[in-house]
Amino acid sequence: MNNKYKLLEEKYVEEVASLVKVYEHTKTRAQVLVLSNDDENKAFGIGFRTIPKDSTGVAHIVEHSVLSGSKKYTTREPFMDLIKSSMQTFLNAMTFSDKTIYPVSSRNEKDFYNLMDVYLDAVFYPRMYEKKEIFLQEGWHYEIDEETDELKYNGVVYNEMKGVYSDPQNIVSDIMTFNLHENSSYGIDSGGDPSVIPSLTYENFLDFHKKLYHPSNSYVYLYGNLDMDKALNYIDENYLSNFESEDVDSKIILNEPFKEQKIVHDTYSASESEMGENKDYLTYSWCLGKSTDKLDLFMRDFLSELLIDSESAPIKMALLKANLAEDIYAETSSSETLDLSIVAKNTEVSKIDEFKNIVESTLRDVISKGLNKDLLKATLNKFEFAFREGGGVQRSIIYYIRALNSWLYGENPIDALEANDMIKDLNSKIDSGFFEKYIEEKLLNNNYSLITAVKPELDKSKRQDEELKKKLQEYKNSLSSEEIENIKREQKELVAFQMTEDSPEDKKTIPSLELSDISETITHIPREEIDTDFSKIHLNEHDSISWIKVLLNEQFTNSISYVTILFDSSHLKSEELQNYSLLTDLIGKISTDKYSYEDLDNEIYKTMGGFTINPTSYSDYERSGMLYQYASLKFKVLDEKLGDALKLINEIVQNSNLTDKNRIKELLLIEKSDIESMILQNGHSIATETVKSYYSSQGAYNNTVNGLGIYFYLAELLDNFDERWEGFKSSIISIKEKIFNKHNLIINFTGSRETLNNNLDNFKTFVNNLNNEVYSEGLTSMHSNIKSQGFTTSANVQYVSKGYDLSKLGLEYNGSLSVLGNILSTDYLHNNIRAKGGAYGAGVKFTINSDILTYSYRDPNLKNTIEVYDNMDKFLEELNLSEDELKNYIIGTMNSFDPLLSPSAKGDLNLVRYISHLSEEKMSQFKNEALNTTLEQLKSYAPTIKKAMDENYLCVIGGEEVIKENSSLFNEIVNLKR
Structure with a gap:
């Protein structure tokens, strides 16, 4: 490395399977960490110690803003350009209480260098110094509502943090942290308090970056199968060498430890x-x-x-x-x-x-x-x-x-x-x-x-909102007509900035791959169906036979075995499904004949690395409408303990005690609490799954056993637990016998062939202990009579989703639909719902099952967002892309067909493909369809997209006031918190 970097330490670290080198950049004193290994996934990161002095969210807003154009990459949002056009396996930025980091990764070396260069240019030479609109969009700005003439705040980080401050668990977490570290660097909110964010000035925002985003305050990271000398020289020659060493004051201030509680x-x-x-x-x-x-x-x-x-x-x-x-x-x-x-x-x-x-x-x-x-x-x-x-x-x-x-x-x-x-x-x-x-x-x-x-506190946020409205109204009343016109002008200029398309010259600054850099095939994941002496079982005296499938996914797993056992649950009746779902939450957490639940938990983790059981469904790709239902039992274990694990799992599935009323109620209350947390933190996913339940048999099933359906059932059960206990107990005991049955069993093993072969007798013993009774077919399909629902919470933001089954409109999934999803998500929806509307995120998914599902995340709007969804067809009709632009969108979808996977995830994917009859050849076909997407093909989807949105299948999770103001949009409004 000549004299560019000083090597401080070199060591092979087994835990990260890497030769680790720690450097200091000679000229700037930038800190550098290098992990060299044989991983094809190459990673880069640069981070800075970013200590804010107040809760204006300046560190968070700078994090968003530096990725909105730089000296070399002059489009409006290079970050989104990379999302839409690169083969990145990770691309994000994160603000912590005392640091901001910018990590990227890719399996393609050319792509890796592109990503690294865009990020380095972004953090050191951002365009936010010339474009105040970046601060206004990502941080906060004034708006005057066209309909009400009210003055209000808007901005991506502002609305994101309104969502954070709507979640009681986040609020409690902040109260703990800020009081434990009062008058210190950790006694303020680096993400931003919505009541304080609007006090951040553009000048203070720029000063924060100018002071802290310097190589002398940076932590640079490289990882993977790379020529590290080449990468380090690149970073030095193109960026670090342009700076002199500075003494950056990024000191963390700590309070004195308490002398008393x-x-x-x-x-x-x-x-x-x-x-x-x-x-x-x-x-x-x-x-x-x-x-x-x-x-x-x-x-x-x-x-x-x-x-x-x-x-x-x-x-x-x-x-x-x-x-x-x-x-x-x-x-x-x-x-x-x-x-x-x-x-x-x-x-x-x-x-x-x-x-x-x-x-x-x-x-x-x-x-x-x-x-x-x-x-x-x-x-x-x-x-x-x-x-x-x-x-x-x-x-x-x-x-x-x-x-x-x-x-x-x-x-x-x-x-x-x-x-x-x-x-x-x-x-x-x-x-x-x-x-x-x-x-x-x-x-x-x-x-x-x-x-x-x-x-x-009753309606605390509503009262705060009213106080804010009053404050803003008073402020507006204090303004001259000229000052009001200035706000309107700045607002129009911001919208113009947001909606102005990047020039061809600006677009050319974004680095990209070529289609020739992309393999036309997908990565082969080996799978083999193993013939065993226990794979056939006789059903009755007429010698009918049922098959037990044993699948081997041979992978290097560092001597860990990953096992999924699928128990057929298709014979359950519709009225049993919700109790079946709750049963899977109990198994492994309640006492058995041999162990108290405390001892069982210890035994599980002494023996295994993890154990879960969940209701799972798979749709058949080749047979439309065919749904397979299983209880999915998953565990991971060191190879030498696989036999012990199977003995313990046998004890769990055979001998779990389902009569301990107090313990079962404890677990159900925890499950209810977990779902409530998930609703506020992952509302966009729940909204899309709920929309799917309106028109899809699989969606209705999943909603019943995993979605809002199980939440409402659980809340009602717990409200009347004493009266319903005996019936519930009888039901789950009966369901347990039905579920842990050897018929139509699938064992999916990911690990070494030798380990599986050495344990076939252990699997045989486990299977032979299972119930052998044959049950008649139960549920075949499910349907919902609901078309649109609004679920009210005390949140200040919304999660808005519309969707439908395109196959019902004559359009089956084609790989080009993934390209369309990329275009709509990263361009049209991003510009209108996030950039212009102020939501934290928005997008659309086209699934292999022919679903179209839109979503928005921490969204201040509702009606406007729906209008954006409903106008997707108009955007498509007017879509005009150059060959280069289309090529980039195509490249940005490639990882969806061939994702980065851990060894265990490869086994999981193989299992999905096996049950769904989705072959690697079919996936390669989809990938090739995407690679050969044309502009005419994309535009041809506009009428079908319009029909799908016109079906008006809608789910919104959000603020009570906003949903009730728009009550005409819903068949039903439901209070979500129970």
């Missing part, structure tokens, strides 16, 4: 229907130290699982047994300070003393009596397993974030990547009292702690 009371907003008993939160938080201490960093995460999150965690068990809350979970920080919090959700603030006493007495018991050794072994095994798996499909990005846990704070990044020796050392200390002493010092005797009590 602090107690804080606060509120979150709720509508009238969301008020009531058991709606409060109680939390107990500690700061354990700093993430620069390798042991403390590991132990903080370890204790969160050991004491709080696992099914046998002593604090969780004690609080649930006392009926103190409906759900208990841990929260941890991602900052220099190591925060650990216990959150009790759906409780009563009046129980604060009892909550505190139970937590502390449980800790005292743990210290005096000692931790359960099996719990310690099981928890250490979870962590060892996670490191052996290597972070999954996005491991390259996870390693970067993990390294920053020590690197950002001046310590060696390698420390945060290594864990094996520490886990080995901690295993040797299980009988030494080390863990108990650590808990005593870091938790029980730690005065740097906080208790918070947060309860709902």
Whole structure:
């Protein structure tokens, strides 16, 4: 590397299977971390320590804005251009409380260099200095509503954070963090508080970037099978060498540790229907130290699982047994300070003393009596397993974030990547009292702690909205006519900026691949159906035969076996489906004949790396309308423990005790809490799935067992649990016998052939223990009579979806539809719903099953968004693309046909293809259809898209006031919070 970089350390790190080198750039002192390995997925990242001084969200807004054009890449949004046109396997940016990072990855080296260069130019030379409109769009701006003449705020980050501040769990998390670190760098919201964001000026926004986005404050990362010297020289010659070293003041300010525990009371907003008993939160938080201490960093995460999150965690068990809350979970920080919090959700603030006493007495018991050794072994095994798996499909990005846990704070990044020796050392200390002493010092005797009590406040956000409206109206009244005209002019200029198409010259600045760089085939994933001596079972005296399928997906998995066992559930009646769904939430978390549920959880994680069971459905690609229904039991295990795992799973499926009323109610309350959290955090996905349930048999089935259908059923069941218990118990006992049946069984194995062969007898024993009774066919298809619904919450934003089955309009899926989805999502919908409308995101999916499903995310609008969907056909009719533009859109869809997958995900995909009769040849055909897409073909879809939108299948999850104002759009309005 000549004198461009100084090598600080070099070491092979087993946990990341890489030769790791730590450098400092000689001229600028930029920090550089390199992980060289044989991974075809190549990654780059650059990050900066970004410490805000207030809650204006400046770090977050800068993150959005730097990707909106740069010196070399002069389109309006190079980030979206890359999304639509590159073969990226990861492309994003993230703002944390003390850092902002810009990671990318691609399997194609040319594409990798394109992505890296766009990101480097973006962070160092953004166009936001010349284009104030970028700040106005991404941050905030004034708007005067054309219909009401009201003055209001709009902006992408502003609306995103309105959504964040609508979620009680996010609010509680902020209350904990800001009070634990008051008057410090962590006592403010780097994402932005919507009430404070509009105080950020354009000048302060630019100053923040000017000060902190400098190589001397940067953390550069490279990963994969790359010529690292070439990549490092490229970064130096094109970017770092253009700067001089500077002393950047990005110091993190920490508050003094508390001398005595602090107690804080606060509120979150709720509508009238969301008020009531058991709606409060109680939390107990500690700061354990700093993430620069390798042991403390590991132990903080370890204790969160050991004491709080696992099914046998002593604090969780004690609080649930006392009926103190409906759900208990841990929260941890991602900052220099190591925060650990216990959150009790759906409780009563009046129980604060009892909550505190139970937590502390449980800790005292743990210290005096000692931790359960099996719990310690099981928890250490979870962590060892996670490191052996290597972070999954996005491991390259996870390693970067993990390294920053020590690197950002001046310590060696390698420390945060290594864990094996520490886990080995901690295993040797299980009988030494080390863990108990650590808990005593870091938790029980730690005065740097906080208790918070947060309860709902009726219409708090509505009142705040009204106050804001009043404030804005008063401000508007204070303005001269000239000042009002200036706002309108700036608003029009912003819209013009947003809707002006990039010039051909600007478009040419965006680097791209050629179609010749793309393989016409998809990656072959080997799959083999294994013939075994237990694959045939006799049904009756007439010698009818049922087949058990055993599928091998041979992959290198680092000595881990991934197993999916599919139990046929097609014989269940429609009235059994919801209890069947709830049964799958219980199995593995309740006692069996041999184990209490606490011991079972320990046994599962001593033996395996994970165990789940879920209702699953597959549609048949070759036979329209054919639906296959299964209970999908999945587990992962070290190869040498596969036999033990199958014995334990046999105990679980055969001998689970479904008569423990209290434990079952505990688990159902937790499941309800989890769904409620998912609705607010993943509302766009739930909205699209709900739309699909209106017109699709599979959609209706999935909604019944996994969607809002199960949520409403569960809420009603829990409201009347004592009266319904006996019937529910009888039902789930009966369903368990029906489900764990050997007929039509499929075993999908991903791992080594040798391991499977060595365990065929173990699989045979497992199968032979299953129920052999034959059941008549149950449900064949499901249909919904509903066409459009509005689900009301106290949120300040909406999730809006429309959709339909294009095959019902005569259009079967073709690969070119994926290209169309790319164009509509990254151009038309992005420009109109996100850039112009201020939503955090929007898009449309065309599925292989011929669905069209639109969605918006954290969207301030409703009616306007629907109008945008309804005008997609007009956009298509007027669509005009050059050959180059079309080529880029085509390239941007290629990963959808041949995605980046972990070994276990390859096995999962093979299973879907096997059951759905979707061959690799068919997928290659779709890919070729996409590669050969023409403009005329895309335009020809306009009439069908119009017909689909005219069907008006609509689902909106959002604010009560907005949905009721637009009640004419819905067949039914339903209050979502129960």
